[in-house]
Amino acid sequence: MSLSSIYFILVRPQMGENIGSVARAIKNFDIKNLRIVKPRCNWPSQKAIATSVGAKDVLKSAKV
Numbered sequence: 001m002s003l004s005s006i007y008f009i010l011v012r013p014q015m016g017e018n019i020g021s022v023a024r025a026i027k028n029f030d031i032k033n034l035r036i037v038k039p040r041c042n043w044p045s046q047k048a049i050a051t052s053v054g055a056k057d058v059l060k061s062a063k064v
Helices: 016-028 044-054 056-061
Strands: 007-011 035-036
Touching: 007 016, 016 035, 016 044, 016 056, 035 056, 044 056
Parallel strands: 007 035
Antiparallel strands: none
16 A cells, blocks of 8 residues: 555644644655545634645645
8 A cells, every 4th residue: 555545534623723733744654645524714724834834735735
């Protein structure tokens, strides 16, 4: 199984900072697929981008 076939799914994340932190964490493991289900915060979020630190590509490719 390659890492390109792994999708990380966040369900009802409450804050943009949570999404950004997850993006940064999954990028550390070379996972690039992020899906967001029913975010409770505004999306896209400047706070998520600020918290992602180097994982903006993961956020830009994330699908809601």
